Amino acid sequence: MYQWSEEQEMVRTMVRDFIDKEVRPVREDLEFGDLPPYDLLRKMFATFGMSDMQRESFRKTIEREKAIAAGEEVAEKTRGPRDPNSIAFTMIPIIELCRVCPGMVTAMGVSMGLTAASIMSKGTIEQKERWALDLLTMDKVGAWAITEPNSGSDAFGSMASTARRDGDEYVLNGQKTFITNGPHADTIVFICKLDEGNPPAERTVVQFVLDAGMPGLEQTKPLRKMGIHSSPTGQLFLDDVRVGADRLLGGSEEAYKGSAGKEASKATFSMERTGVAAMALGIVDRCLELCLAYANDRVLFGQPIGQFQLIQLKIAKMEVARLNLQNMVFRHIEMGAAGEPVTYAEASATKLYAAQAAAEVANEAVQLFGGNGYMAEYEVEQLARDAKVLQIYAGTDEIQVVAVAKALLRDAASAAN
Amino acid sequence: MNVVVCVKQIPDPADPGALDPNTKTLKRDGKLILDESDSYGVEMALQLVDAAGGGEVTLVSMAPNGETAGLRTALAMGAAKAVLVSDDALQGSDALGTSKVLAKAIERAGQADLILTATESSDGYTGTVPEQIAELLSLPSVTFAKSITVDGSSVKVQRQTESGYDDVECPLPAVVSVTAGVVEPRYPSFKGIMAAKSKPVDQVGLGDLGVDAGSVGWAGAGQEIVEIATAEARAASTVVEDDGEAFQKIVDMLAELKIV
Ligand SMILES: Cc1cc2nc3c(=O)[nH]c(=O)nc-3n(C[C@H](O)[C@H](O)[C@H](O)COP(=O)(O)OP(=O)(O)OC[C@H]3O[C@@H](n4cnc5c(N)ncnc54)[C@H](O)[C@@H]3O)c2cc1C
Ligand SMILES: Cc1cc2nc3c(=O)[nH]c(=O)nc-3n(C[C@H](O)[C@H](O)[C@H](O)COP(=O)(O)OP(=O)(O)OC[C@H]3O[C@@H](n4cnc5c(N)ncnc54)[C@H](O)[C@@H]3O)c2cc1C
Numbered sequence: 001m002y003q004w005s006e007e008q009e010m011v012r013t014m015v016r017d018f019i020d021k022e023v024r025p026v027r028e029d030l031e032f033g034d035l036p037p038y039d040l041l042r043k044m045f046a047t048f049g050m051s052d053m054q055r056e057s058f059r060k061t062i063e064r065e066k067a068i069a070a071g072e073e074v075a076e077k078t079r080g081p082r083d084p085n086s087i088a089f090t091m092i093p094i095i096e097l098c099r100v101c102p103g104m105v106t107a108m109g110v111s112m113g114l115t116a117a118s119i120m121s122k123g124t125i126e127q128k129e130r131w132a133l134d135l136l137t138m139d140k141v142g143a144w145a146i147t148e149p150n151s152g153s154d155a156f157g158s159m160a161s162t163a164r165r166d167g168d169e170y171v172l173n174g175q176k177t178f179i180t181n182g183p184h185a186d187t188i189v190f191i192c193k194l195d196e197g198n199p200p201a202e203r204t205v206v207q208f209v210l211d212a213g214m215p216g217l218e219q220t221k222p223l224r225k226m227g228i229h230s231s232p233t234g235q236l237f238l239d240d241v242r243v244g245a246d247r248l249l250g251g252s253e254e255a256y257k258g259s260a261g262k263e264a265s266k267a268t269f270s271m272e273r274t275g276v277a278a279m280a281l282g283i284v285d286r287c288l289e290l291c292l293a294y295a296n297d298r299v300l301f302g303q304p305i306g307q308f309q310l311i312q313l314k315i316a317k318m319e320v321a322r323l324n325l326q327n328m329v330f331r332h333i334e335m336g337a338a339g340e341p342v343t344y345a346e347a348s349a350t351k352l353y354a355a356q357a358a359a360e361v362a363n364e365a366v367q368l369f370g371g372n373g374y375m376a377e378y379e380v381e382q383l384a385r386d387a388k389v390l391q392i393y394a395g396t397d398e399i400q401v402v403a404v405a406k407a408l409l410r411d412a413a414s415a416a417n
Numbered sequence: 418m419n420v421v422v423c424v425k426q427i428p429d430p431a432d433p434g435a436l437d438p439n440t441k442t443l444k445r446d447g448k449l450i451l452d453e454s455d456s457y458g459v460e461m462a463l464q465l466v467d468a469a470g471g472g473e474v475t476l477v478s479m480a481p482n483g484e485t486a487g488l489r490t491a492l493a494m495g496a497a498k499a500v501l502v503s504d505d506a507l508q509g510s511d512a513l514g515t516s517k518v519l520a521k522a523i524e525r526a527g528q529a530d531l532i533l534t535a536t537e538s539s540d541g542y543t544g545t546v547p548e549q550i551a552e553l554l555s556l557p558s559v560t561f562a563k564s565i566t567v568d569g570s571s572v573k574v575q576r577q578t579e580s581g582y583d584d585v586e587c588p589l590p591a592v593v594s595v596t597a598g599v600v601e602p603r604y605p606s607f608k609g610i611m612a613a614k615s616k617p618v619d620q621v622g623l624g625d626l627g628v629d630a631g632s633v634g635w636a637g638a639g640q641e642i643v644e645i646a647t648a649e650a651r652a653a654s655t656v657v658e659d660d661g662e663a664f665q666k667i668v669d670m671l672a673e674l675k676i677v
Contacts, residue, residue, distance in 0.1 A: 006486075007610050010493065014604050049606030089607050 001084065001330045008088050011048075015096045018047060023100050030101055030230035031382060034222065036184055037104045037230045042138050044093065051137035054112075058133050065125050080339015087336040091278045091329055098282025102386040103230030105279055106393075110180040110231075111135055113275065115142030118189045118268055122207060124251040131187050131209055143185035144268075145176035145236055152178075153399050156205055161192035161238070163206055170248065172208060172216075172241040178393075182234030183222050186212050190238070194253065204256050207249040216241035227385030270344055272394045273351035274332050280358035281325040283387050287365035288318040290380055294369055305368075314364045321357040328354065345407035352400035355390035362387040418469035418567060420462040421529040422496070423519055423550070424455040426480040426487030427540045440509065441642040443540065449480060451487035454535035456602035458595045459491045462533050463603070465567055473497035475526045479507065479518050485618055493605030493613035500526045504622040509635030512541070516549035518633055521626035523554065525619070529590055531572060536561055536594045551592035558592045559585055563599045 004012060022040060029035035045051045067074050097105045116135035119128060134140035151158035161174025174192055176182070188210040193203035210217055218237040225233060245252065295306030295315065305311050328350050335342060342350075362384040366373035373380050391397045426449035428434050434444050451459075462474040476491050476499035483503045492499060500522045507518065523532055532554075537544035551558030563582055564575040570589050575582040577596050605613070623630050631637055655670070657663045671677040 006489075007614060010490065010605070010610050011607060014610070018604060047604050047606075049608050052606075053608060085607075085611060 001334050004088070004092075005085075007085065008092065011089055012092050012096065015044075015048070015093050016099075018044060019096055019100055023097070023104070027100060027382075030103070031376075032229065034232075035230070036232060037101075037107045038138065038141055038184065041104060041108050045138050048093075050093075051139070054136040055133065058128075058136055061120070062125060062128060065128075069125065078339060080337065082337050082339065084333050084337040087333045091333065094275060094278040095282040095285070095329070098279045099286035101230050102279055102283060102383070102389075103228030105275075105282075106180055106228050106231035106389075107141075108138070109272070109275055110144055111140075111142040111185075112138060114144040114268060114272060115181075115187060115189050117271060118144060118207065119209065119249065121268070122249040122255065123209075126246070127209065127249065127251070135187060140186040141181050141184050143179050143181040143188045143236075144191075145179045145182070145188060146191045147178050148175060149177050153396055157201070159191070159193055159205070160200075161190070162195040162203075163192050163208065164195050166242075168245065170208070170243050170245070172210075172238045172243060174238050176236040176238075178223075178233055179236055180231055180233055180393075182219055182236055183232045185219065188212070188217075188236065189249070190236070194256075204253070206253070206256050208243055208247045209249060210241065210243070210247065214241055214243075226388060227382070228389050266344065269395060270342060270347040273347040273400075274342060276351045276390055276394060277325055277328045277332065277354040280354035280387075280390060281322065281329055283358045283383050284318060284322045284325055284361045287361050287380060287383055288315070288322055290378075291315060291318065291365050291368050294372075298370075311368060314368050318361050318364065321361050325354060325357060343407070345404050348395070348400040348403035348407075351390075351394060352397055352404065355387075355397060355400075358387040358390050359384075418466055418472040418530045419475065419528060420465055420472070421475050421477055421523050421526050421532045422455065422458045422462045422491070423523075423532070423534040423546070424459065424476050424478050424487065424491050425452040425535075425538045425540075426450065426478055426484050427452045427538065430539060436645055438645070441645045442509070445481050449484045449487050451490040452535065452539050454537065454539050454597050455491070456494075457597055457600055458533040458535055459494055459496060460600045460602040461562075461565060461595050462531075463495045464600065465531070465565060469567060472530070475499065475529070477519055477522045477526055478502070479510075479515055479522070481507070483620055488618060489613045490605065492616045492618075493609040494603055495605075495609060496616075498617045499619065501618055501620045502622070502626065503620060504630075506623055506630040506634045506636075509638055510633050511638040511640045512543045512545045513549055513639060514633035514637050516546050516553060517637075518623070518626065518628055519546065520550050520553040521628055522621070523550065525621065525626060531565075531567065531589060532556070532592045534592065534594045536596055547592055547594040554592070556590055556592050557587040558594075559587060560594045562593050562595050565593060565595070 022043060026035060030037060064074055094105050112135055116132045119132040123132065135142040146155050148160055150160060161176065163170045163172050172190065172192060176190070190208045190210050192206060192208070193200060194206050195203060212219065216239045220235040222232040222234055250256065292315065295311055296304050298305045306315070332342065362380060365380040366384045369378055369380055372378045375381060395403070428443060428445060428447060429450050434447055436442065437444050459474070466472045466474055474496040476488055476496050478488055478499065479502040481503060483501065485501060488499045488501060502518050502522050510518070523529060532550070534547040534550070536547070547560065548558050559574045559576060561577040562574045563577045566573045567589070571586055572589055572591055572593065573584065573586045574593060576585050623633070657666050668677065
């Protein structure tokens with residue numbers, strides 16, 4: 001794949017048109033007015049039949065799982081080959097939304113990506129039916145809570161949130177921060193450690209599903225932040241929240257034996273990381289488009305600034321980033337279609353490059369626009385603030401470096417033995 | 418109920434290309450898109466078929482080079498199939514020539530209860546094709562529809578006028594032209610876009626339709642384009658250099674024009 005197919009092009013045209021008509025006009029409200037993004041996302045889902053597609057694929061998954069549970073013979077599930085459109089059609093809305101409003105992708109990705117995906121990968125059939133479908137269709141808003149004030153990059157090591165057994169139930173306590181959709185979430189996946197009186201380092205990591213409004217659960221108002229204002233971020237406080245085992249993802253503690261808990265979260269990280277390449281592509285694509293127009297229009301010292309070599313360098317570097325990111329997205333689609341899993345190292349390397357490229361391009365776009373670039377009216381200011389977050393969430397740049405290097409060193413060492 | 422919609426595929430207005438100095442017509446060799454004017458007819462047709470609880474929407478188009486890009490958009494919206502007429506002999510067709518071809522293509526599309534068009538195309542905009550089709554097919558013609566309801570064997574149309582609308586009614590089948598902007602054309606769903614690729618497009622030439630090549634194209638055209646010329650550039654504006662007294666000069670100029 002070296003370019004979008006005719007159908008993919010049509011999807012892109014239609015989605016861009018929808019976003020220009022529905023999202024662009026309310027950009028200011030999303031950016032400065034705390035307008036939550038969910039109704040716009042729902043409208044997009046309904047318009048393009050995305051919710052129906054989710055419903056259909058959910059129905060098939062559940063039917064299959066029920067057949068397996070009933071002991072019926074079911075064809076082995078293969079990873080591929082798959083229709084590339086099934087992947088491309090999820091990438092294109094991400095790219096297109098990020099050209100205008102990257103925060104909407106964060107809000108959407110955390111809800112239907114992270115939260116629903118955790119339930120779909122770890123939950124029982126009952127739990128999937130109870131919570132996941134509504135998240136996949138965006139009918140309900142989901143949050144995925146791992147980060148705490150004292151545990152971010154070291155998420156598992158320093159985690160202080162706990163679940164204690166109490167008869168047939170569990171009592172949950174803790175504080176989570178920087179939680180995307182936290183202020184509006186209907187469904188929350190809460191990640192904590194099972195406190196059996198053992199030292200924290202030895203405790204099992206477990207996941208619970210919570211509903212908004214449960215006694216003892218507090219969801220704060222949105223925190224003020226640098227960018228992606230259209231993605232509400234908040235804190236969660238849990239004070240003796242009582243839950244039954246029906247809310248323990250997987251239905252029992254057995255599901256968390258060995259390293260299963262950590263592995264499940266790791267798989268979720270991988271998915272999150274590849275999505276960042278598509279986000280970065282949208283940001284870079286829009287920055288370049290705006291910069292090209294501005295560089296041709298803005299006349300200084302008797303000529304358009306695009307004639308200055310230092311400006312040309314910026315533009316050329318933006319194009320290099322755009323091509324690289326596009327190729328990464330195409331590779332992701334190809335690999336998915338072929339049923340080839342993306343390694344943790346590749347997902348991390350992709351995320352590292354994508355985040356840095358988007359942040360650098362958007363910053364250079366501000367520079368190219370001069371004083372106008374610093375003004376909210378000119379869009380690049382927002383994109384520069386928004387792009388920065390890609391280097392922080394879903395694992396910081398530094399954590400990606402560690403993940404890539406460690407995996408390569410480990411492979412090299414085991415190849416040598 | 419089966420509805421046929423005439424859809425014109427036109428050069429993208431965002432990238433309109435150029436006039437050919439030899440033929441004195443628009444170059445149509447690039448990718449064509451669905452004329453936005455026709456997206457209203459497609460939407461109206463889909464709604465009518467939905468309301469009738471059955472039947473399908475068939476597209477009819479005449480375009481050079483077997484172009485289907487615009488048809489695919491309408492198929493993705495939900496139309497079931499299309500008849501496309503493409504033939505080198507059609508080059509230079511005028512509105513009547515086009516109507517002759519479309520009338521035959523409509524017959525080929527199968528038994529239609531209703532035929533919809535736009536009131537005028539975005540590029541040619543003679544606004545004469547719908548009535549000519551009706552005449553050639555000996556069907557009633559209603560123009561400028563803002564709303565259409567089908568009631569058994571007749572169609573009720575609110576026909577837009579300068580001061581409001583007329584209620585008109587005529588028997589089916591009929592040719593009705595739909596005013597732009599009266600319905601909100603749907604976006605094709607992702608599923609619709611995927612399905613469009615495999616929907617049948619019956620591509621035919623003049624021979625298949627039994628149309629005499631001499632009656633259409635340059636040969637049959639009752640019109641001739643004698644000359645094309647560049648539109649006159651706007652007269653140069655007056656530049657007032659600001660020497661500190663520019664405001665006075667501007668005020669004087671406005672006074673001279675009796676604006677202030
Ligand atoms: C807008 C936004 C939305 C978010 N949404 C969510 C969400 O929905 N759910 C959720 O659970 N979390 C969410 N987060 C949290 C996010 O995942 C964390 O902020 C991130 O993992 C970093 O953790 P931290 O903030 O605690 O930084 P820290 O871990 O305190 O890092 C501080 C600095 O130390 C560096 N560092 C850390 N370890 C190393 C090392 N080993 N080597 C070198 N340098 C190192 C880091 O890279 C960073 O530069 C969100 C964050 C933001 C900003
Ligand atoms: C000089 C000249 C050269 C031409 N060359 C070619 C050529 O090479 N190949 C070619 O295919 N055509 C050619 N045409 C035909 C032309 O593109 C128009 O289809 C025709 O003139 C109709 O005129 P209009 O657009 O003003 O129709 P209008 O009367 O304004 O159209 C009203 C409605 O009728 C329907 N309609 C009109 N035209 C078509 C169509 N073509 N297909 C489907 N529905 C339609 C649409 O619903 C449209 O909105 C040529 C025309 C001229 C004048």
